[in-house]
Amino acid sequence: MKTRKLILYGAALLFTLLAPFVMPDFKTQLATLWLMIIVALTWDMTGGQMGYNSLGNIFFYGTGMYVAAVICIALTHDVGEYTNAFGDHVYRFTDAQYFTGVALGILGAGVFCSVTALIIGYLTFGLRGPYFAIGTLGVAIAAGELVSNWDWVGGGQGISLPVFPYDLEQGKIFFYALFAATGTVIFIFLRWLYTTRFGAAINAIRDDEEKAEAMGIHTLRYKLTTWSIAAFFVGVAGGISAFQLIHFEPLETAYQTINLGIFMVVCVLLGGKGTLWGPVIGAIVFHLFKEVTWNYLLGWQWVALGALIVVTVVYFRDGIMGWLMHVRPEWFGIRVEKKTGEAMQEAGA
Amino acid sequence: MDQILFNLSLLGEYPIVNLKIVLDGVMIGALFALAAYGLALVWGVMNVKNLAQGDFVIAGGYVSWWLANQGVHPLLGVPAAFVVMWCIGWVAYKLVISRVVEKDLFTSLLATFGIAIMMAQILNLLFGSDTQSIKLDYDTLYFFDGFIDVPIAKLLGVLLATTLAACVVIFMKSSRMGQAIRATAQDARAARVLGIDTEKVYAFTFSLNSAICGAAGAIIVMVWVIQPFYGITHSIRAFVIVTAAGLGNLPGVIAAGLGIGALEQYGSHIFGIGYQQAIAVMLLLAVLLFRLIQQRRVRKSLQ
Numbered sequence: 175m176k177t178r179k180l181i182l183y184g185a186a187l188l189f190t191l192l193a194p195f196v197m198p199d200f201k202t203q204l205a206t207l208w209l210m211i212i213v214a215l216t217w218d219m220t221g222g223q224m225g226y227n228s229l230g231n232i233f234f235y236g237t238g239m240y241v242a243a244v245i246c247i248a249l250t251h252d253v254g255e256y257t258n259a260f261g262d263h264v265y266r267f268t269d270a271q272y273f274t275g276v277a278l279g280i281l282g283a284g285v286f287c288s289v290t291a292l293i294i295g296y297l298t299f300g301l302r303g304p305y306f307a308i309g310t311l312g313v314a315i316a317a318g319e320l321v322s323n324w325d326w327v328g329g330g331q332g333i334s335l336p337v338f339p340y341d342l343e344q345g346k347i348f349f350y351a352l353f354a355a356t357g358t359v360i361f362i363f364l365r366w367l368y369t370t371r372f373g374a375a376i377n378a379i380r381d382d383e384e385k386a387e388a389m390g391i392h393t394l395r396y397k398l399t400t401w402s403i404a405a406f407f408v409g410v411a412g413g414i415s416a417f418q419l420i421h422f423e424p425l426e427t428a429y430q431t432i433n434l435g436i437f438m439v440v441c442v443l444l445g446g447k448g449t450l451w452g453p454v455i456g457a458i459v460f461h462l463f464k465e466v467t468w469n470y471l472l473g474w475q476w477v478a479l480g481a482l483i484v485v486t487v488v489y490f491r492d493g494i495m496g497w498l499m500h501v502r503p504e505w506f507g508i509r510v511e512k513k514t515g516e517a518m519q520e521a522g523a
Numbered sequence: 524m525d526q527i528l529f530n531l532s533l534l535g536e537y538p539i540v541n542l543k544i545v546l547d548g549v550m551i552g553a554l555f556a557l558a559a560y561g562l563a564l565v566w567g568v569m570n571v572k573n574l575a576q577g578d579f580v581i582a583g584g585y586v587s588w589w590l591a592n593q594g595v596h597p598l599l600g601v602p603a604a605f606v607v608m609w610c611i612g613w614v615a616y617k618l619v620i621s622r623v624v625e626k627d628l629f630t631s632l633l634a635t636f637g638i639a640i641m642m643a644q645i646l647n648l649l650f651g652s653d654t655q656s657i658k659l660d661y662d663t664l665y666f667f668d669g670f671i672d673v674p675i676a677k678l679l680g681v682l683l684a685t686t687l688a689a690c691v692v693i694f695m696k697s698s699r700m701g702q703a704i705r706a707t708a709q710d711a712r713a714a715r716v717l718g719i720d721t722e723k724v725y726a727f728t729f730s731l732n733s734a735i736c737g738a739a740g741a742i743i744v745m746v747w748v749i750q751p752f753y754g755i756t757h758s759i760r761a762f763v764i765v766t767a768a769g770l771g772n773l774p775g776v777i778a779a780g781l782g783i784g785a786l787e788q789y790g791s792h793i794f795g796i797g798y799q800q801a802i803a804v805m806l807l808l809a810v811l812l813f814r815l816i817q818q819r820r821v822r823k824s825l826q
Contacts, residue, residue: 300818319801
C-alpha cells in the first residue's frame with residue numbers, strides 16, 4: 175500500500191515536471207489546468223470540508239489580480255497616470271523591475287486576499303447554507319461592478335501589464351511553473367492539514383456546527399482561518415493569472431462570476447466533495463471536457479455548462495470519488511463486512 | 524465625488540425631483556414585488572431557492588417582445604407569456620426541480636443556477652445580446668410644469684401587475700388548489716397523510732411561480748428594458764425582497780418591493796446609472812447584514 179502510494183505521487187510529480195516539455199503546444203492549457211486545480215482545492219476547503227458553500231471565491235481571484243497589478247505598477251510608476259495613459263506615453267519596465275513586481279505582486283495579492291477574507295468572513299459567517307452562498311455571490315458581483323466603475327484602476331477598460339521580458343515560450347513555462355508550484359504546495363499542505371486536529375475540527379463544523387461549538391470548538395475562529403488560507407491561495411493564483419494574461423478587465427476576466435467562479439464548484443462536485451483527490455480529478459476531467467468540446471459547440475458551450483451543472487448536481491452528487499468509494503471501497507482502506515448470506519455461500523463453495 | 528455631491532444637492536434644491544424618483548421607483552418596484560412573491564411561494568412551499576427566478580422574468584419578456592414583433596398587441600403578450608412560462612416552468616420542474624426538492628438547499632440553489640445559466644445563454648443565442656423593449660404609443664401625463672412625467676404605459680403596467688397579484692392572492696385564499704398549496708407549505712407530511720398529492724402541488728406551485736415571473740417580464744419589457752443577462756440582477760432583487768420581508772408575509776413583500784424600487788432609483792440618481800447593478804447587490808448585502816445582526820441578538824444564525 176505504502177509503495178503504491180509513493181509510486182502514484184512520484185508519477186504525478188514527474189508528470190507535473192515534464193508535462194510542458196512533453197506537450198510543448200499545450201503549455202497555456204496546462205497552466206490553466208493547474209489554476210483550476212488550485213481554485214477547486216481551495217473551494218473544497220470551505221465547501222467540501224467545512225460545509226460552507228461559497229459562490230463568491232472568485233472575489234479573491236479578481237482582487238488578487240488587481241492587487242498584484244497595482245503593486246507591480248506602483249513600484250515604479252504612478253498607478254492613476256498609468257491606467258489612464260491610453261497609449262500616449264510608453265511606460266518601460268526593466269527586467270529587474272518586472273521580476274520584483276511579479277514576486278511582490280503575487281505575494282501581496284495573497285496576503286491582501288487573506289486579510290480581506292477575515293473581514294468578509296467575520297461579516298458573513300453568521301449566514302448559513304444558501305444565505306452564505308448568495309451573500310458571497312453578492313460580494314463577488316458587487317466587487318466586480320464597483321471596480322469597473324473605479325477609474326484609478328482603469329475602470330471598465332481594465333489594466334494592461336508589462337509583457338514577460340524574454341522569449342514568449344520561456345514566459346509560458348515560467349507561468350506554468352508558478353501555477354504548478356502553487357498547486358503542488360497547496361496539495362501537500364492540504365494533505366497534511368486534513369490529517370490534523372484542525373481538519374477534524376472543520377469537518378465537525380460541517381457535520382453539526384451547534385454540536386461542534388458545544389464541544390468547545392471556537393467555530394468562528396476555525397472558519398475564518400480556513401477561509402483566509404483558501405483566499406491566500408486563490409489570491410496568489412489570481413496574481414499569477416494577471417501577469418500571465420497581460421491584459422485583463424473587471425467583469426469578464428477578473429470577477430468572472432459565471433466562468434471560473436462556477437467552474438470551481440462544478441470541478442469539486444464532479445470530482446467528489448470533501449475528498450483530497452476529488453477536486454484534482456474533477457478539475458482534470460472538467461478541463462479536458464471543456465477544452466475538447468468547447469470549440470465544437472459554437473456558442474452552445476454555456477448551455478452545455480449549465481446542463482453539466484444541472485446533471486452533476488441532480489444525478490451525480492457524490493462525484494467521481496464518491497462513486498469509486500461506493501464500487502471499490504477497498505481502494506480507500508474501507509473494509510466492508512460481507513452480508514452473512516454471501517459469506518456462508520462463499521464458505522460453502 | 525463632485526458629481527455625487529451635485530446630484531445630492533439637486534435633491535435638496537428641487538424637492539419635486541424626489542417625488543419623481545419615488546414614483547418611478549414604486550412603479551418598477553411593483554414588478555419586482557411580483558417576481559419576489561413567486562420566489563416566496565416556491566421557497567415557502569417546497570423549500571427550493573430558485574436562482575433562475577430572474578431568467579424566468581427575462582424569458583417572459585422575450586416571449587412578449589417576440590409576439591409584439593409578429594404584430595400581436597403588446598398587452599396580449601402578458602397572458603401569452605403567462606401561459607408559455609407556465610409550460611416552461613412545468614418542464615423545468617419535471618426534469619430538474621422534482622429531483623432536488625428533498626435534497627439539501629445548496630443542491631437546489633446550484634441546480635437552479637445551472638438552469639439560470641442555460642436560459643440566459645439560450646435567450647442570448649435566440650435573440651442576441653442587445654437590450655430590447657416594446658414602445659407603446661400611449662401619451663405621457665405631465666404634472667408640476669412637466670417636472671414629473673408619467674407615461675400611461677407605466678401606469679398600465681402597474682395596473683396589470685396589481686390585477687395579477689390580486690388574482691393570485693384570491694386564488695390562494697379561496698380555491699381548492701390554493702388551500703392544498705398552503706397546507707403543503709405548513710406541513711408537507713401532514714398534507715400527504717390527509718390525501719393531498721404533494722407532488723402535484725409542487726409541480727403546480729413551480730409552474731405558477733414561473734408563469735407569474737413570465738407575466739412580470741412581459742410587463743417589464745413594456746415599461747423598461749430587457750437583456751438576456753439581466754436575469755441574475757432580477758434574481759438578486761427577488762432574494763433581497765424575500766429576505767427583507769420574510770416568508771409568507773405578503774404585505775411585507777409588497778412594501779419591500781416598492782422600497783427597493785425606490786432605493787435603486789435614488790442610488791442610480793446619486794451615483795450614476797453605471798452603478799445600478801452594484802446598488803441592487805449592495806442592497807442584498809445590507810439586508811443580509813441587517814437580518815444577521817437581528818439574529819445574533821438572539822444568538823441565532825440566518826439559515
